[in-house]
Amino acid sequence: PVYLDYAATTPVSQEVLQAMLPYFTDQFGNSGSNQHLFGWEAADAVEESRNSIASFFHVKPSSILFTSGATESNNLAILGLLEHQTPGHIISSVLEHKAVLEPLAHLASKGWEITYLKPNLDGEITLEHFIASVKENTRLVSLLWVNNEIGTITDVPAIAQWCSNHSIICHSDATQALGKMAIQHLYLPDLLSFSGHKIFGPKGIGGLYVKPGIGLQARQWGGSQERNLRAGTLAVPLIVGLAKAIQQIPLLLQYLPELEAKKKDLANELKAKLGNSIVINSDSQNQVASILNVSIKGVDWEKLFRSMPLLAMSNGSACNSKSTFPSHVLKALGRPDDMALASLRISLAHPYLQENHEWVKQYLVQHLHQLIHERLDTNF
């Protein structure tokens, strides 16, 4: 099968794997063992990784925390900041990933008021829209930088700058932005979550940037790792892998024009061959190059996926793939339930450039055509 689900996860690159390998075997020390060489080597590897990630983001090394992934980073950012404070108001959006929506739901159950911004018809959250929802007691803004289902970009730097001028803390889940746009050169929010496995790094590792002066409280207790904010033996090989993956991001960005051309070609082909039977859900100007999301009218979603076993695609977010609920993101764009369910998210990355694109196009069009015609035949 051809893999078209790079927004769900990516393989570990050779460079990342090679960088990690010694830390699984020869250099296996615990970075917390400060009495011997094995521990020192591991601690050095962790701190070099932290320095490298910090210099990528142009921030201080002490502001980078290692976590098990973006889910944990989001939980630490949101709950670590607010869980023990007197409830106030939070602004977020209906476009967020569950890894933000669920910690927010937890705060809502403790009395926090949460405004979920809705996107415009292009799937975008605008600065004006955000400013209009700010209240006297707004304490946190948490907005996804790039949406994982439709790829729309939120102007997080502008919102973060506004928040900074108005003493409101701003968090962004940048899991899908990293490696898909050059966020490292932009103004960063106070808290930024990211993950290794979306950028050709390993699964089970992520990071949280915490701007100096932002006070977080730990959510797990034990050893004093990560400035007492995240107890537990550090995953040295994974940390080394994350740093290596982040170092490779400038290379990933070089492929974006080619990926965008492929994505546009696929979208144009689908529009040309399937006409009104499909709707492109990722049609905004403010979009990453690599995510194409389409809904197919009147087609059963299970049939849709069963009909194309040679293409590995997803509908909406992989984390929801065991449930048959329509995507909350597509519903926010106004798609009815059946169209939100019968959607395909095709997400590309540079290994796709080695695949036979013409074959993928034909396979997709042919199978969708067939499904649409079966539907028309049963309707008449």
Ligand code: PLP
């Ligand atoms: N946030 C976004 C936007 C995502 O796309 C994902 C991945 O599914 C996550 C968070 C969860 O990341 P992790 O798998 O590192 O916990």
